Amino acid sequence: EPEVTQTPSHQVTQMGQEVILRCVPISNHLYFYWYRQILGQKVEFLVSFYNNEISEKSEIFDDQFSVERPDGSNFTLKIRSTKLEDSAMYFCASGAGGTYGYTFGSGTRLTVV
Amino acid sequence: QKEVEQNSGPLSVPEGAIASLNCTYSDRVSQSFFWYRQYSGKSPELIMSIYSNGDKEDGRFTAQLNKASQYVSLLIRDSQPSDSATYLCAGIIQGAQKLVFGQGTRLTINP
Numbered sequence: 001e002p003e004v005t006q007t008p009s010h011q012v013t014q015m016g017q018e019v020i021l022r023c024v025p026i027s028n029h030l031y032f033y034w035y036r037q038i039l040g041q042k043v044e045f046l047v048s049f050y051n052n053e054i055s056e057k058s059e060i061f062d063d064q065f066s067v068e069r070p071d072g073s074n075f076t077l078k079i080r081s082t083k084l085e086d087s088a089m090y091f092c093a094s095g096a097g098g099t100y101g102y103t104f105g106s107g108t109r110l111t112v113v
Numbered sequence: 114q115k116e117v118e119q120n121s122g123p124l125s126v127p128e129g130a131i132a133s134l135n136c137t138y139s140d141r142v143s144q145s146f147f148w149y150r151q152y153s154g155k156s157p158e159l160i161m162s163i164y165s166n167g168d169k170e171d172g173r174f175t176a177q178l179n180k181a182s183q184y185v186s187l188l189i190r191d192s193q194p195s196d197s198a199t200y201l202c203a204g205i206i207q208g209a210q211k212l213v214f215g216q217g218t219r220l221t222i223n224p
Contacts, residue, residue, distance in 0.1 A: 093212075095210070095212075107155075
């Protein structure tokens with residue numbers, strides 16, 4: 001079964017550093033997403049990406065965050081100047097659009113120290 | 114009103130019984146709904162989708178949608194200890210490609 005692949009599985013970074021989280025979505029999907037889940041809390045939408053541009057973003061997704069699809073397969077989330085409160089699981093997801101559900105990757109656990 | 118709301122539980126059910134999980138949604142959410150299962154430390158896994166009023170069955174799982182009451186539920190028959198997880202209700206925001214989640218219900222199946 002096709003899957004969404006995320007790397008790394010765990011990233012530890014110092015406060016103020018930049019991190020890039022990587023994702024390879026399912027190849028025939030057109031919509032790509034990033035979600036965040038702080039430990040013990042709900043899964044929160046960050047951003048959706050379609051046709052090489054952001055289609056929706058949440059209030060969490062401020063200037064500290066950016067997304068990119070640098071080639072035909074990868075989808076990245078960059079977090080600049082990380083803060084302690086950015087520590088969370090970050091999930092990439094992809095979908096075929098319309099009313100279909102999204103498939104989630106296994107996540108990257110980001111720890112900011 | 115939150116877009117998707119769930120009782121966070123925990124919900125405890127004996128093995129072999131029926132587990133019933135509930136969710137309500139606001140007017141901002143479209144008529145496409147999903148149930149995801151999330152084991153501790155893992156990613157959400159899609160288990161059911163429902164778009165039409167009524168029931169949809171898949172093995173031991175039945176999703177129910179009542180549009181008039183803006184209510185979605187998931188029934189798990191013959192509950193197994195391996196069903197112990199957090200169940201996330203999700204819906205798509207109208208006019209946007211954006212899936213939003215409830216806070217999840219933690220389900221424990223007791224042997």
